[in-house]
Amino acid sequence: MALLGHIDHLSRQHIVGWAWNPDVPGVPVSLVISVDGRVIGRCLADRHRLDLVAEGIGDGRHGFEFRPPEYMISRLARSEIAVRREGDSAHLPTSPRMLDPVTVFDADLEGRLAQLIVEVEDDADLDRRLGFLTEQTQRLRQVRADRQRRPASAAFVRPRALVVDTVMPVHRRDAGSNAILSHMRSLQRLGYAVSFAPTDLTGDAAALEADGIACCLHPWYATIEEVLRRNAGAFALVYLHRVDTAGRYSQLVRDTQRGARLVYSIADLHHLRTARQAEIEDRADLAAYAEHLRFLELTAARAADVVITHSTHEATLLRRHVPAEQVHVVPWAVAPRPTAVPFADRRGLAFIGGYGHRPNIDAARFLIEAVMPAVSFEPAIPCLLVGSGMPESLRTLAAARLGVEAIGQVAELACVFDRVRLTVAPLAYGAGVKGKVVDSLAAGVPCVCTPAAAEGLDLPEPLAGLIAETAADLARSITALHEDEALNRACSEAGLAYVTDRLNEKRIDSLIGTATGRPRVVEPVSEKP
Incomplete structure (x- = not known):
């Protein structure tokens, strides 16, 4: 028996075509669809198609459309799709066809993987799947870190700077936010590619990333230690804001970022404020705590290559304990916005x-x-x-x-x-x-x-x-x-x-540049023809 037809469209979600037996032109052809020899469904070629009418193929009611059951065609393997006539198993012309493995991580693949993950047989199987997923997650995190490390263009290489603070800064929320944002923008203008990491690795990064500052957050990183270790040797400068940050991560910066310039920005001297409060309130407990803070702040300052303060008074105090040339007074940029109301x-x-x-x-x-x-x-x-x-x-x-x-x-x-x-x-x-x-x-x-x-x-x-x-x-x-x-x-x-x-920004840029050491932007030497 004759069999005419064609597979017009083939995907894992949709198979479309037409089939016609001119020996019995008014009888719709019953079709069997199989994947790698395994039957996954049947359909009738009885849909009306104007293009078949125009071509003079019967009465035009010979189209078919088949939607394979979800996940019946593997996305990870090459599959043979066959469309045969039921009864004698004759192949439709252009059948079989091959579907190549999917290399795009789309919603369908996500769904399949999610289903495979939860279908656990026993504890051993659960452990095996967890181990595999953890290993792959670590690999992907490292790939992401490596991609951020690469310059956007081989023709223009910018040194990288990492800035770490206790929280995500928000414009005009507080002086600490304004200071850290100002200093990061100065670093950018000086030629650094700036990354920022809050110690809790959470927050809305949209504003910073819109300004070209890469943010290190969950789920890409679990800890600041991971940020530093995954990017070992990647940063030319690491800027630690506040004593909590500097006390926790200074040594880790030294271990993972050999040769990087370590900057400790104090925000303000906590021990000075606490000691003054203790004196006013006549509290021995606060005075003792102030001494503890003083030890932490001076230890962090001595461990850094550069100490930044906004206050000339605090710079004078710090220079009694740290080499004077390491202490720099750097305020933050503020734009004049005078009121127009008389x-x-x-x-x-x-x-x-x-x-x-x-x-x-x-x-x-x-x-x-x-x-x-x-x-x-x-x-x-x-x-x-x-x-x-x-x-x-x-x-x-x-x-x-x-x-x-x-x-x-x-x-x-x-x-x-x-x-x-x-x-x-x-x-x-x-x-x-x-x-x-x-x-x-x-x-x-x-x-x-x-x-x-x-x-x-x-x-x-x-x-x-x-x-x-x-x-x-x-x-x-x-x-x-x-x-x-x-x-x-x-x-x-x-x-x-x-x-x-x-x-003004120009002065702040100059002060940051002096404090941190202006980076050398590497540009290619043009070749003479």
């Missing part, structure tokens, strides 16, 4: 800080209970408390004081700077450079500071004249700055000039 349309003052930080809570209480009562205005000028993590006890205290308003966290500080004539930072103790003081100056809003809040900034006149320590002196500075438009303008201009001159 002085006459603004009123009051603001205290800005994160209230998860104990010195800020103490400062807010001091402001409410001691400073603002000494500021005599009728009616009372607004005093805004701004920042995240404000405890209920502080909100209650603010509500009981005329003119004090607990705002809490705001999306953008610009909305605060557009309301007030000045900010205040009445910290009794602390360490490092205070980010919100810098933010206020960048907005053209002068800041009345205690010596602790202004420490390490080296503020010029007339800004230095706003520094006061007692409640009465702080109140006098607040009053003068709030009522004297000329003084306010002079301080505003001085603050903007300070930010423009000292915190």
Whole structure:
């Protein structure tokens, strides 16, 4: 018996074609589909197709379509697909056809592997599968690390820098985030290919990766140790931010990144802040803890090639224990964003800080209970408390004081700077450079500071004249700055000039370059024709 036909489309999910017996033209052909000699299904060639009508093949009702049962055709092996007529097993013309193994890791292959993984026979089989998958996972992780190690182009090789911090930085969330983001961008401009790893290996990496910073996260890495070992010898520079990070990983960096420049960025000296708190609160336990922190911080500093601090005061302290040439003062870049709201349309003052930080809570209480009562205005000028993590006890205290308003966290500080004539930072103790003081100056809003809040900034006149320590002196500075438009303008201009001159990207790049050693970007020597 004659058999005409064709396999038009063949895949593991879909087989389409036509079959016709001209000896019995009105009878649909029954077909058997097999894979490597094993029958997987049957179908009738009875679908109407206009192309068959146009070609004059019977009445056109000779098409067939078959969808193989899921996973019946192996994706990992080469398979022979046969379409035969039922009864005499005659092959359809173009049958059999071969399907090559799948080399693409698509959703179908994922599904098949997932099914194989869970179909466990016994504990021994489970152990064997776990062992195999663990081994393959380790291989893939290493492949990924190796791919990141390779330069994007053989014509342009950039040295790699790894930056490690305790958390994923978020733009404008806090001073620590702003500092680390600024320094990473400087490293990029200096020619480094920058990678970042938070110690918990979690977080939203979208913003960093959009800026060209590769992130080392779960599930690609399980620990910072794995990041360093899988990339052994890959980094020319490793930047460890904060003492927790430097204390845990400095030696591991030395072991895995031979020849790399090790940078310890202190953020601020924790032992200094804790010792000051211990003195104010007369607490022997805190004083002992401060000594412990001092040991950890100085040990980390001595282990590094370079120590970065934002504060000139802390640089002086560190140079008593570490070679002076290893200690570098490097602030972070801040762009001037002066408020456009005129002085006459603004009123009051603001205290800005994160209230998860104990010195800020103490400062807010001091402001409410001691400073603002000494500021005599009728009616009372607004005093805004701004920042995240404000405890209920502080909100209650603010509500009981005329003119004090607990705002809490705001999306953008610009909305605060557009309301007030000045900010205040009445910290009794602390360490490092205070980010919100810098933010206020960048907005053209002068800041009345205690010596602790202004420490390490080296503020010029007339800004230095706003520094006061007692409640009465702080109140006098607040009053003068709030009522004297000329003084306010002079301080505003001085603050903007300070930010423009000292915190611009070009200067930060120069300071980072001096501290870290400018990388040598390797470019090919052009060949003469």
